[in-house]
Amino acid sequence: MTDSDSNFDFVVVGGGSAGSVVARRLAEETDASVLVLENGDGDADAPSLYDPTRWVENVGSAFDYGYSYTPHPATHDRRHPLARGKLLGGSGGINALVWTRGHQADYDEWAASGNVGWDFESVLPLLKRSEDWEDGESRLHGSGGPVHVERAKDLHPVAAALIEAGQSMGMPYLDDVTVAAPEGVGPVTMNIRDGRRVNPWDAYVTPLRNRNRLTVVTGARVQKVVLSGGRCTGVEYVVDGEQVTASALTEVVLSAGAIDTPRLLMLSGIGPAGDLAAAGIETNVDLPDVGQNLQEHPFLASLCFDANGPLPAPNNNLEGSVAFWKSRPDISRPDLMFVSMQIPFVTPEIGAQYTIPEKGFCIAPGLSRPQSRGYVKMREGGELEIQPNLLQDEADIAALADGVEIGFDMANGPGFREIAKRLVAPGSSMTRAETVSFIRDAAMPYFHPVGTCAMGTVVDPGLRVYGVDGLRIADASVMPTIVSSYPHATTVMIGEFASRLLTS
Numbered sequence: 001m002t003d004s005d006s007n008f009d010f011v012v013v014g015g016g017s018a019g020s021v022v023a024r025r026l027a028e029e030t031d032a033s034v035l036v037l038e039n040g041d042g043d044a045d046a047p048s049l050y051d052p053t054r055w056v057e058n059v060g061s062a063f064d065y066g067y068s069y070t071p072h073p074a075t076h077d078r079r080h081p082l083a084r085g086k087l088l089g090g091s092g093g094i095n096a097l098v099w100t101r102g103h104q105a106d107y108d109e110w111a112a113s114g115n116v117g118w119d120f121e122s123v124l125p126l127l128k129r130s131e132d133w134e135d136g137e138s139r140l141h142g143s144g145g146p147v148h149v150e151r152a153k154d155l156h157p158v159a160a161a162l163i164e165a166g167q168s169m170g171m172p173y174l175d176d177v178t179v180a181a182p183e184g185v186g187p188v189t190m191n192i193r194d195g196r197r198v199n200p201w202d203a204y205v206t207p208l209r210n211r212n213r214l215t216v217v218t219g220a221r222v223q224k225v226v227l228s229g230g231r232c233t234g235v236e237y238v239v240d241g242e243q244v245t246a247s248a249l250t251e252v253v254l255s256a257g258a259i260d261t262p263r264l265l266m267l268s269g270i271g272p273a274g275d276l277a278a279a280g281i282e283t284n285v286d287l288p289d290v291g292q293n294l295q296e297h298p299f300l301a302s303l304c305f306d307a308n309g310p311l312p313a314p315n316n317n318l319e320g321s322v323a324f325w326k327s328r329p330d331i332s333r334p335d336l337m338f339v340s341m342q343i344p345f346v347t348p349e350i351g352a353q354y355t356i357p358e359k360g361f362c363i364a365p366g367l368s369r370p371q372s373r374g375y376v377k378m379r380e381g382g383e384l385e386i387q388p389n390l391l392q393d394e395a396d397i398a399a400l401a402d403g404v405e406i407g408f409d410m411a412n413g414p415g416f417r418e419i420a421k422r423l424v425a426p427g428s429s430m431t432r433a434e435t436v437s438f439i440r441d442a443a444m445p446y447f448h449p450v451g452t453c454a455m456g457t458v459v460d461p462g463l464r465v466y467g468v469d470g471l472r473i474a475d476a477s478v479m480p481t482i483v484s485s486y487p488h489a490t491t492v493m494i495g496e497f498a499s500r501l502l503t504s
């Protein structure tokens with residue numbers, strides 16, 4: 001690379017869900033030169049990346065960083081895997097394809113805590129901008145955007161049973177679960193077109209890939225940002241074993257995700273001074289909240305059933321429907337989400353306690369508004385500790401215990417009654433202590449880490465890192481609180497929000 005090759009107006013670190021959006025909008029709407037550095041493979045190709053029924057195969061594959069969460073007593077010191085996509089499209093290239101938004105109150109709360117411009121009505125145009133909704137343009141939906149979104153089709157009996165059971169318990173039917181205030185049950189919405197995953201990089205950037213002001217380097221691992229006199233002037237990265245410095249004349253945008261963005265800040269000396277000193281890193285900017293506030297959705301894998309006869313092959317994303325519901329009637333909005341899984345999906349600890357049938361299925365209660373908070377910390381020798389403190393807050397256990405009861409009610413109602421031979425795990429009459437122990441054994445992360453470079457403490461509402469000029473963050477790490485639904489569509493919206501600021 002020559003010197004002029006390594007000077008760009010913008011450097012975008014990470015071509016994942018949000019980075020794809022930033023790359024596209026900068027390339028499309030400005031004359032700026034843009035460098036995208038992506039650590040993953042540029043030619044990733046495997047059936048599991050595109051076939052929605054095979055997404056689970058991506059976990060632990062060559063397209064997954066294969067991180068894990070540090071064990072915690074609240075989940076019986078079990079080690080939870082943490083999948084993160086390592087390819088163009090990032091985690092959006094390997095995820096479970098659910099495309100739903102947060103509740104409108106999630107965004108309104110972000111704004112109420114000082115993040116001006118992030119309330120639901122303000123971000124709605126950006127949520128719509130990303131979308132190509134199967135029913136076309138409406139007040140809530142966009143059409144003609146990069147990401148085709150549609151309801152699950154040809155519902156599997158296990159997916160249909162969740163809807164029937166939920167309705168029999170009084171849950172409203174949601175023909176569209178992507179409404180402003182989802183509360184009820186319906187077919188899940190997904191980023192799928194013609195039966196194939198819509199990967200964010202493919203959707204946003206591939207059509208513009210030949211713009212000559214857009215340079216994409218894959219297999220490029222960024223090691224740190226370069227600081228000079230309080231300003232970020234570029235990044236250092238390694239590609240093919242060679243160390244390269246790329247200069248950013250205007251800005252660097254970090255879109256490396258909720259684990260690697262705080263890691264990069266800390267490796268650059270931006271973070272909690274005490275932790276950095278202990279890790280042998282010189283502090284450039286003492287920013288105590290870098291890596292704090294890690295939030296994750298837990299779910300239970302699971303209430304597992306033996307089927308009373310052969311079921312069709314799994315379809316859609318192995319789920320196909322979803323319910324958003326309250327653990328108690330006196331709370332303002334749903335704090336639980338339920339899916340049914342067309343396979344018998346349980347943790348090894350549950351598998352060791354019960355005989356799990358080969359042809360079974362599950363009802364999986366999950367928390368959409370967890371109260372537990374964790375952290376990402378730099379340890380001595382540069383190791384990263386990723387601790388979500390899953391279920392540490394007793395309120396989370398209480399809500400999930402209510403979720404288990406609701407799951408039992410669903411199991412006994414119409415829908416599941418017709419397809420279930422019997423409940424296999426757990427036993428249906430458990431003491432409170434047995435329920436809590438079951439929850440601690442069955443809990444798993446949804447792979448939704450967010451919040452580690454939160455707006456208000458690490459970045460301002462314009463996504464600029466406090467204390468450094470020329471450095472912004474656009475990814476899931478900036479969410480102050482996790483949205484009470486799947487976070488992908490919101491992360492893409494964050495990419496749109498950053499792009500609007502960068503291009504105006």
Ligand SMILES: Cc1cc2nc3c(=O)[nH]c(=O)nc-3n(C[C@H](O)[C@H](O)[C@H](O)COP(=O)(O)OP(=O)(O)OC[C@H]3O[C@@H](n4cnc5c(N)ncnc54)[C@H](O)[C@@H]3O)c2cc1C
Binds near residue numbers: 090
């Ligand atoms: C298995 C799985 C299932 C999920 N299911 C769903 C779902 O169904 N619905 C949903 O809404 N959400 C789901 N999620 C979560 C969702 O996909 C993520 O929240 C979202 O994709 C995060 O986007 P991001 O832009 O923050 O990070 P990512 O999309 O992870 O992008 C980060 C990018 O940065 C790159 N990178 C990292 N470090 C470096 C470095 N040092 N140098 C260069 N590049 C770097 C990575 O390779 C990656 O491409 C799931 C996630 C996983 C892993």
